Amino acid sequence: MSEKWNITLKVSRQKEGETPHFDEYKMEVDPDEYVLDAVERVWAFMDRTVCFRHACHHSTCGACGMRVNNVEKLTCITSIRDMCQDGGTLKVEPLRNFPVISDLAVDMGSLYNRLEAVGARSVLPVPEAEIEKPASTWDPADQQYIRLADCIECGLCISACPSAATSSGYLGPAVLAGAQANGLKRNPELLQLVDAEDGVWRCHSAFECSAVCPSLVDPARRIMNLRTQVFTERFSRLFHKA
């Protein structure tokens, strides 16, 4: 028989125009269940109005990011045992630095748009004629976008980033990591975008982003590398002009 815990799930609630508040739900759980299972149980058996995002349930889609007991987590792979204890409280809130749509669901549009702006779009445009062929044979002219390997666009890094909290225009860790993967060489538009107040220079090297990333993208290290790329590009341009 599996172990059972009694916990209180505190869910942040906020519908349009409302001030955020918490609703509490008492439930029996297997501590080896995931935080997302507890949230789903509320929706399935206690309160159909709770709104949250989820899809794959195996850390691939990046949809179920939330703050759990004040830390950014991908809730489909975060066990209840790791976040509280028998008789304890599990507090779930929406990610920070994104507009809240409803309860735990946030609008990730700014992340997707900015990834596209730096050429690291999450959905690759594959020409219809190429779809049936192996990717290795696609026309290089169509390979203008490089998706950042391993990033699942979950937004945890942006929620955890203290610099993102100070400027809504900041490109943010995942986006700068995408730019780093694409590289600045011979890309003046990208250089201009990242060599800016809301680009690499907004980062204060807190490394909070890398600490919460569930995919080991290590965006902070990539931002440091992108700064080096900015210096190199600027110097090489000066030299070239001289």
Ligand code: SF4
């Ligand atoms: S860099 Fe990591 S934390 Fe940030 S969006 Fe990508 S996978 Fe999520």
